[in-house]
């Protein structure tokens with residue numbers, strides 16, 4: 001029997017960030033993940049920014065999240081001696097003079113001043129349609145999530161701490177001081193299964209909504225945009241005239257199949273922003289693990305304190321996962337209470353008797 005501190009089920013963004021942070025703190029981890037080409041974490045552009053750009057407001061607890069994010073990135077890049085992060089300027093397209101005025105007004109708000117350049121940016125690109133210019137967001141960037149996941153997986157495989165299979169819940173033995181799965185035992189097990197939490201018999205009472213999102217990668221010859229531009233869609237420059245364009249939000253479909261409707265919606269919105277004809281080279285779809293109250297799902301099972309969940313990262317998984325993973329580790333290692341806004345205790349009365 002191999003003995004570890006933690007078994008982690010699922011190696012998307014949540015499982016990767018949590019397992020990496022646990023290892024940094026000297027804990028041993030064994031990760032079980034069923035390989036899938038396309039998951040929410042693997043298709044996500046990995047962009048982050050500190051603001052909600054519809055209403056020009058700060059993201060939830062953003063001041064507490066940026067430092068853990070940058071710390072995670074720095075440590076990850078140092079550990080693997082690879083670059084995964086690109087700081088990017090984010091430009092929000094203005095649609096009217098009223099929006100420009102609102103931007104100026106909001107940039108004087110104490111919480112927003114560190115994230116907003118109060119000056120307007122005149123549109124420097126002949127092929128971008130933005131008569132009212134842009135507002136620039138400070139502290140934005142991109143992390144190549146699929147690279148992060150594959151580098152970490154390779155390390156786990158080399159250390160014989162990785163199993164590529166669908167977790168069999170019936171094979172889990174729960175003891176008072178340990179959990180045993182096949183030939184592996186651990187003090188605790190953490191489920192980081194993204195939208196597949198709905199299949200998990202321990203946590204399927206939690207109100208995970210799952211919001212489908214689709215993206216296209218397009219060639220826009222000669223556009224030469226260097227910033228991440230956000231209008232009613234985002235365009236992220238990848239180099240070589242390629243841009244990721246997205247994403248859609250669909251609350252009804254619960255599959256990961258690409259649709260013609262989403263492609264047309266994205267191309268229609270792109271036409272309002274870019275005058276160059278796009279050539280679509282790829283389309284991807286995924287299910288975001290979103291929650292009814294828009295807060296993550298962290299904590300221990302009401303009956304078994306060694307069965308834990310880390311889920312509900314929603315639309316901004318990159319920004320919040322390093323911060324929340326540290327909070328979850330403090331909870332698991334030292335019994336420090338979780339923030340009630342993310343603690344699954346808030347849904348305890350939804351658990352069937």
Ligand SMILES: Cc1cc2nc3c(=O)[nH]c(=O)nc-3n(C[C@H](O)[C@H](O)[C@H](O)COP(=O)(O)OP(=O)(O)OC[C@H]3O[C@@H](n4cnc5c(N)ncnc54)[C@H](O)[C@@H]3O)c2cc1C
Nearest residue numbers: 010012013014034041046047167193194213286316317318
């Ligand atoms: C189109 C789109 C664009 C997005 N863009 C961004 C963005 O730019 N920035 C950002 O921060 N966020 C973005 N997001 C959100 C982000 O992708 C999610 O918040 C995050 O990836 C969720 O990570 P996760 O690890 O919880 O889930 P997942 O990525 O779904 O990973 C779960 C993993 O667990 C495995 N798994 C599940 N169940 C089991 C099981 N029982 N046994 C074994 N393995 C299992 C799966 O195979 C998978 O590898 C986007 C999402 C979508 C869909």
